[in-house]
């Protein structure tokens with residue numbers, strides 16, 4: 157386990173070289189705004205979500221606003237994020253839950269966040285990590301792809317990848333690792349054409365070893 161953790165930390169240190177500011181790219185000013193933004197980000201780019209929430213949050217941004225919003229109006233406002241009907245229903249349900257069960261405050265624990273209607277484990281982990289400064293490994297499509305390509309895990313199940321990553325990575329770096337893997341997946345290790353020539357972790361990557369052969373490992 158120590159060896160695995162050592163390698164995991166080396167991978168994170170290498171990723172930091174090309175992604176020196178691994179932070180959430182969604183714009184928000186309150187935990188509830190972040191919750192809404194993360195729900196909207198499913199199957200959508202952060203850039204598009206930020207465009208939509210710029211207008212949306214100028215008019216509606218509290219749990220009360222969204223619990224009472226006209227659903228059709230919300231659907232129109234978030235239409236370009238895709239899956240707008242489901243997302244509108246989830247946002248309204250989550251807002252109602254925040255008011256009725258948590259006194260209007262977004263809960264700050266993952267086990268509470270996952271009980272909100274329309275909030276899954278990935279969303280709960282992101283809100284916990286980004287809004288409340290917790291350590292969590294939220295597994296989205298980029299993190300899942302990277303975890304498989306590098307070789308932390310061979311699975312299509314996010315919960316299995318979360319367990320493997322949190323076993324391999326020290327807890328103090330879970331949130332940083334989540335952001336690093338997302339940035340790397342978004343800008344370098346892309347789904348269709350990974351840009352391995354720009355990558356700093358080739359020597360630790362199973363995918364690279366299969367495609368290009370095993371590079372010589374260096375000290376740092």
Ligand code: SF4
Pocket residue numbers: 305306344345346350351352355356357358361362363364
């Ligand atoms: S070497 Fe290629 S496949 Fe492996 S993590 Fe880097 S970009 Fe992705």
